[in-house]
Amino acid sequence: MDQKFKKIVLENSDTIVHMWMDEINSLKEGNYTSSISDELFESTNREFVNVIFTSIKDQGSSKALESFSEKLINLGWPLSYITDGLQVFRRVTFDYILSQSDKLDSPYISNILKSVDLWTEPIIRQLVNEYSGSWEHIVSLQRVALQELSAPLIPVMENITVMPLIGTIDTERAKLIMENLLEGVIKHNSDVVLIDITGVPVVDTMVAHHIIQAAEAVRLIGSTCILVGIRPEIAQTIVNLGIDLSNFPTKSSLKKGFTKALELTNRKVVDTKEKNVDIEEMIESLGGE
Structure with missing residues (x-):
């Protein structure tokens, strides 16, 4: 200046x-x-x-x-x-x-x-x-x-993991989901993986295709994939689009999916209250205090 x-x-x-x-x-x-x-x-x-x-x-x-x-x-x-x-x-x-x-x-x-x-x-x-x-x-x-944070794989029990998905799934994110899923299955020694799509607003042909690919990849490495969180409107969309999800289990909620995962790993939920009642009745029948 x-x-x-x-x-x-x-x-x-x-x-x-x-x-x-x-x-x-x-x-x-x-x-x-x-x-x-x-x-x-x-x-x-x-x-x-x-x-x-x-x-x-x-x-x-x-x-x-x-x-x-x-x-x-x-x-x-x-x-x-x-x-x-x-x-x-x-x-x-x-x-x-x-x-x-x-x-x-x-x-x-x-x-x-x-x-x-x-x-x-x-x-x-x-x-x-x-x-x-x-x-x-x-x-x-x-x-x-x-x-x-967009595609975490969370171990919830031995050999059972959950991947909650939230938001829109595009091609780039689908690739990340696939990578995290396969790496996580090996890392956590998962026999069953639950993919929860409760937070996915829209499931179209592309999204369903990516999910099917992920499930097939999991199957190829010896694990089972369960798709959970299928709302009625998503179920109707999947049917109308003619998308075939028959190759792996589907459930409407994470709770039902988790119960199915326990069955696949030869486990089940036991009501401890009923178990305690049975023990008390056995003690009484034997004349114990």
């Missing part, structure tokens, strides 16, 4: 900041920041303008820009807040410098524009890059976390 204009900006920073804050505040009611509290909005704006002025004093420093962009992401503010704020600052600074001079010929005005652009454009680029990079990193971490 031209040293002359730089000096004007720094010496009159309070006035420029005041002009910028007034214009930004006037935009608050009609845009994406209308729901933000006045206190948070003002403090963030002041931090924003401090970051801008820090850049003119120390053009090689990017820590303030990086920190500010991360803060905006954590607050959930959009990228347009940065671009709009810097465009307003660019216009306000240009207007103020212009108002301080009586020389308004075209070369002078062009020189002012060039100086202001040389100052603000690198800030825009760096803030946008920092924001985008931080956002992509956070989204990547969230995607990994969601993938880990």
